[in-house]
Amino acid sequence: MSDAQSPGTPAGDPTDALLDAALMHVPFDGWTETTVRAATEDAGIDRAVARGLFPRGPIDMLMAFHARGDRRMAERVAAASLDGLRYRDKVARAVRLRVEALEDREAVRRGMTLFSLPMHGADGTRALWRTVDAIWTALGDGSDDLNWYTKRATLSGVYGATVLYWLGDDSPGSRDTWEFLDRRIDGVMRVEKAKATMRKMPVVGQLMGLQDRVASRVSAPARRDDIPGQTDAARPSGGAE
Known part of the structure; x- marks a missing residue:
């Protein structure tokens, strides 16, 4: 097993060892059954154990790789000193830490190729959603209404x-990527400022207030990795789990 146990991975779980072994083969064979078999052999893991961890083979291995990046990002955000940073800077830092946790560009490229296949498109959407949810959760987001969705969608x-x-960036230390990220965050913040200004306008503000009242009935999903949510009327007694 890998010496560095991935945060959130149970002790004795061979997933990290299999992923580390797979990364040696992904640049050549992609996220394929060939890679799964080679990683299983290289890591010295019983085939039945590997199949139990990745019942769908390469797509489940890729999902595990993606989830490991989310866990490592969360650990790095927890260890980082974000006190005193502006809100937008905290978001930018967390996104950067997640990108830095991607480990290997070729593994990511090959992963995007697999996610682009029609039969795995839903898995790709789910992986992205879980990542942005992990980022907001690591930053302490406590929203439980429509904002839960809009923050993650944005x-x-x-x-x-x-x-x-980042995949095409060859600048020293990925400098151009971080500048690009800052521009994207600034763009989002300009939109939010524009919305705040519009709320102060008499007619537009009233319309947006009506929209807010309707949106207030939307709640975050009971399961944090769910994409759809529910209205208060549809929520089971006792609220979300």
Whole structure:
């Protein structure tokens, strides 16, 4: 097993060892059954154990790789000193830490190729959603209404664009990527400022207030990795789990 146990991975779980071994083969064979078999052999893991961890083979291995990046990002955010930073800077720092946790550009490229296949498109969407949710959770986001969705939807665009930029960035220390990220965050903040200004306008503000009252009935999902949510009327007694 890998000496560095991934945060959130149970002790004795061979997932990290399999992922570390797989990264040696992904640049050549992609996220494929060939890679799963080679990683299983290299890591010295019983095939039945590997199949139990990745029942769908390469797509489940890729999802585990993605989840490991989320866990490592969360640990790095917890260890970072974010006190005193502006809100937008905290978001930018967390996104940067998640991108830095991607480990290997070729593994990410190959992963995006697999996610682009029609049968795995839902997995790709789920992986992205879990990542942005992990970022907001690491930053202590406590929203439980429509804002829960809008924050994650907005950050999905920022994170996805930043990863694509990073894949083609050969600047020292990925400097151009971080500048690109700052521009994207600034763009989002300008939109939020514009919305705040519009709320102060008599007619527009009233319309937005009506929209807010309707949106207030929307709640965050009971399961944190769910994309759809529910209204208060549809929520089971006792609220979200």
